[in-house]
Amino acid sequence: MTGAAPIANPDALLELRAVSTDQGAGRAATFWRSGWRGADAHSTATPALDRVDLTLTAGEVVGLLGESTAGGAMVGRVAVGLVAPCAGERFYDGERITDLRSAAARRARLALQMLLADTPGTLDPRQRIVDVVGEAPVAQRLIGRRQQVEYVGLMLNRVGVDPLLMRHRPHEFSAGQRARIGIARAIAVRPRVLVANEFLAPLEITERAQVLNLLADLRLALELTCLVVSRDVATVRHAAQRTVVMYLGRVIERAGTAELLARPNHPYTKALLAHDGNVVPGRRVWATHIGEAPSPLHPPRGCHYHPRCPVALPRCREVAPALVTIAPGHDAACHLNDCA
Numbered sequence: 001m002t003g004a005a006p007i008a009n010p011d012a013l014l015e016l017r018a019v020s021t022d023q024g025a026g027r028a029a030t031f032w033r034s035g036w037r038g039a040d041a042h043s044t045a046t047p048a049l050d051r052v053d054l055t056l057t058a059g060e061v062v063g064l065l066g067e068s069t070a071g072g073a074m075v076g077r078v079a080v081g082l083v084a085p086c087a088g089e090r091f092y093d094g095e096r097i098t099d100l101r102s103a104a105a106r107r108a109r110l111a112l113q114m115l116l117a118d119t120p121g122t123l124d125p126r127q128r129i130v131d132v133v134g135e136a137p138v139a140q141r142l143i144g145r146r147q148q149v150e151y152v153g154l155m156l157n158r159v160g161v162d163p164l165l166m167r168h169r170p171h172e173f174s175a176g177q178r179a180r181i182g183i184a185r186a187i188a189v190r191p192r193v194l195v196a197n198e199f200l201a202p203l204e205i206t207e208r209a210q211v212l213n214l215l216a217d218l219r220l221a222l223e224l225t226c227l228v229v230s231r232d233v234a235t236v237r238h239a240a241q242r243t244v245v246m247y248l249g250r251v252i253e254r255a256g257t258a259e260l261l262a263r264p265n266h267p268y269t270k271a272l273l274a275h276d277g278n279v280v281p282g283r284r285v286w287a288t289h290i291g292e293a294p295s296p297l298h299p300p301r302g303c304h305y306h307p308r309c310p311v312a313l314p315r316c317r318e319v320a321p322a323l324v325t326i327a328p329g330h331d332a333a334c335h336l337n338d339c340a
């Protein structure tokens with residue numbers, strides 16, 4: 001018997017539904033796409049995703065927060081199609097992505113772009129910036145080769161890099177300028193969704209703020225939808241309207257960012273915020289995480305967080321808590337909510 005095809009959420013521009021990945025899927029992801037070389041060859045232990053749901057509505061910014069961003073980064077890779085999930089569905093603009101053929105599949109690929117942190121290999125050191133930014137739009141026939149220089153100049157202008165420097169190579173720029181060049185490369189193929197995978201992590205605080213402001217301006221000007229994967233609470237607070245917290249491949253809490261920061265529910269979220277110094281006055285917050293994080297390759301049974309959780313119950317060792325709604329728009333996965 002064949003089941004009916006899943007229906008896309010009509011409010012979502014991009015939707016991941018119950019997506020799971022195999023262990024080690026990230027390490028296999030070495031890729032070329034839309035003119036950029038992925039930095040995923042550097043990924044080490046990456047947790048398998050376990051039935052992750054994520055919805056991005058058009059124009060919003062969603063933060064994906066975690067102590068290690070490996071799980072969030074994997075969600076980002078699945079979202080843009082760099083890693084195929086072993087289970088679950090991906091929808092883009094109302095269509096199941098695996099159902100898309102030829103021109104529609106190409107449009108979806110270009111619409112979903114990723115910004116990678118500035119690590120060796122993110123920008124090809126042998127390429128000049130005019131090719132780093134202009135190669136993909138030419139290859140994808142968004143512009144003709146004769147228009148490349150003018151088009152790259154426009155893109156560089158847009159991100160605050162002097163177009164006169166387009167013949168230079170990546171190492172001749174600062175980390176902040178390379179981040180801007182990475183943004184120029186991504187927007188050059190006219191995406192609708194940008195996934196920023198720990199993109200701001202290598203930057204100094206001042207540069208980080210400037211690049212965040214640039215992204216905010218571009219989001220409005222180009223009507224972009226963004227997924228920001230970060231371990232930095234301040235980045236998520238500044239950038240995201242909604243925040244999803246992940247731990248070892250599972251979503252453990254999600255809410256509007258202001259609600260999540262004001263009323264964290266899950267002990268892991270509380271520890272993350274306490275660790276970040278965002279202690280809410282008068283509110284009891286766990287001082288910090290207890291012990292080392294377990295290996296993502298061998299997560300504990302039951303609630304993955306139980307070896308570190310200061311309030312674990314006996315059943316936490318055996319039974320994984322379900323993600324349930326604890327307040328309007330606020331979901332959490334913790335057995336303590338069963339007792340509330």
Ligand code: SF4
Nearest residue numbers: 303306309316334335
């Ligand atoms: S389910 Fe149990 S171990 Fe997990 S966070 Fe809640 S209380 Fe702690």
